[in-house]
Amino acid sequence: MKHTDELKQAGLKSTLPRIKILKLLESTRDRHLSAEDVYKIMLDNQENIGLATIYRVLTQFEASGLILRHHFGERSVFELADSDHHDHMVCVECGTIIEFHDDTIEKQQVSIASLHKFKIQDHSLCLYGKCKNCQ
Amino acid sequence: MKHTDELKQAGLKSTLPRIKILKLLESTRDRHLSAEDVYKIMLDNQENIGLATIYRVLTQFEASGLILRHHFGERSVFELADSDHHDHMVCVECGTIIEFHDDTIEKQQVSIASLHKFKIQDHSLCLYGKCKNCQ
């Protein structure tokens, strides 16, 4: 009952929809999914979970730190918060998402912020363009 | 008729709503406005312009390169494309927006992208946090 425990630790009651969604996020090859994506996959898997529930669960997961929400362009996508911080490149052609991390950029952000007496809580860096297969 | 010319150069017929919106964007103290912001300001100024028109005009301005569209969080904001490229810090408390530019970050982005054979078309970097007045 690993998932049950994960949920409890996050302060959430262990319910079927939550377990299924968490399982999906942990197992999907494509780490970044929108609420709609999750909904469709559940449908394909014969799982009957309402879209509203998916939105609610994803929001709860985000609030409890289990997952991260990103705004790429105008849609929200979620990813499991299991890896270290990273930024993204999104292929405008095929939607492929490449994750990357760069210390130089991270540090530079902090120093620029302090220059303006600005206290960073969060940041989003996203490069849009074409991946190597789409050029 | 400076604005008329600007519009013509952008390939747009010079009409009252367009001129007024362009004027507002050029004169507003707060360089970053959402469609709703523009709408409300127009209302306050006794200008009768429909929200739909504002969206249409802003979209046309963006397409012709007169302005830039950003997605901060979930809403779109627009700014005149009159200055050099820069990124933003947004205060989650008061909404203040600070613009900044950093060559180190820009260069680093390019080199990381090429490392992944990714061709950057655009990018968005936004720091969220608290400005010096809101801490």
Added chain:
DNA sequence: CTTCTTGCAAATCATTTGCAGGGCG
């Protein structure tokens, strides 16, 4: 049992579109 959850439908929000009347070139 009591409370937190879910599913479904209705409600929102931001943005877009259809259409008939108006204004620019």
Added chain:
DNA sequence: CGCCCTGCAAATGATTTGCAAGAAG
């Protein structure tokens, strides 16, 4: 005068909320 533009209302797409029926502890 023809065509592009505008206002208004209705349509959309994404996400949220109300509510009665169901599960979890």
